Amino acid sequence: SYELTQPPSVSVSPGQTASITCYGDNLGNKDACWYQQKPGQSPVLVIYEDAKRPSGVPERFSGSNSGNTATLTISGTQAMDEADYYCQAWDSSTAVFGGGTKLTVL
């Protein structure tokens, strides 16, 4: 079965750039979605179609997808961005989620 691999944790200083990767075989040929989940809350879509931001998502969130890796980048990271982030893609009519990355803003 298809797998998406994310680093368990990423740390960033306030105001710096955070990058969260998602690895999957030929992932660049699929559309990647990214979700943000804060403690006790439901996931929220922050990136769709690899790099597009839904309405209301701050411009500091951006995405890219090429080769085997999709990347979520948060520029000028703020304390409010501390959360778990999940990537998601489809393979053989099955939605697959990455294991999630805990972003800590130190």
Place this chain on the structure above:
Amino acid sequence: QLHLQESGPGLVKPSETLSLTCTVSGGSVSSTDYYWGWIRQPPGKGLEWIGSIYYSGSTNSNPSLKSRVTMSVDTSKNQFSLNLNSVTAADTAVYYCAKLGYGGNLNCLDPWGQGTLVTVSS
């Protein structure tokens, strides 16, 4: 604004059937533009896709759960439902419903319901 709300028992006995309903407001479950999905998250763990359903009743399920999953749509109540049979403790999780489709693309889930915790225990 579209809103989804899960409902159902919070406690289910092992070997029995877990039944949840998602009520859609601010939009129609009969829309031809979207699918409707179920996702779960065991306590302290990551997200797992359960399956999705179209207003016509067409479904698609996670192969790992397919033999135990049944989904349906009730357009008269603007709801869709999930049944998961033969549950075990491993099925204990927060269960979310969500709309599948955003920006003309059917790949991503948005918005999500608030989630409901279902515990499997005798």
